[in-house]
Each structure stands twice: as C-alpha cells, then as structure tokens.
Amino acid sequence: MIKGTVIIDGKICKGCELCIVACPQDGLALSASFNEKGYRFVELINDKCTGCVNCALVCPEAAITVYREPKPVKKTQAKV
Ligand code: SF4
Ligand code: SF4
16 A cells, blocks of 8 residues: 655644545544644644545645655566
C-alpha cells in the first residue's frame, strides 16, 4: 500500500471537520487546543495515511498538503 502523510496548517484550519469525514483511514481528528482564530484545528492521529488526497480536496481553506512516498524503483538486472 502506498504510504502518505499530510501537513495541516493549523493557523488557517477552521475545524469544519469535512476532512475528518472524507478520510477513509480515520486518520484525522480535531485537536484539543485552539488556534489563534479560536478554532480547534485538525491533526493527523495515526500512520495509516495513503496519500489519497481526499482531505485536501474537500478542505475549503486549502489547509492540507499531502505527500506520498515515491514508488520503489524496480531493480533490473544488467544484461551482459
Ligand atoms: S490523504 Fe487520504 S488517507 Fe491521508 S489523511 Fe488525507 S484523506 Fe486521510
Ligand atoms: S477541511 Fe480544512 S478547514 Fe475543515 S477541518 Fe479539515 S483542515 Fe480544517
């Protein structure tokens, strides 16, 4: 399975929870603390992220950046 992760900008997150609902890996949750605007912001809570991008697509604030690990390069035997 492809491994991914997300970086969430907690300063602009408004805690709407759309990304939490959209994540098939149950990887996102509201933090216990608040940002400068008074919203509880979203955090990544497990390591099951596949980099599917669902969360970033639904976020109205564009607060989420998704990263995916590159696919492993297949080793080919050199022909002699
Ligand atoms: S990229 Fe997909 S799996 Fe990862 S946190 Fe976002 S919705 Fe969940
Ligand atoms: S969708 Fe965006 S604004 Fe809404 S809770 Fe998730 S990160 Fe925050």
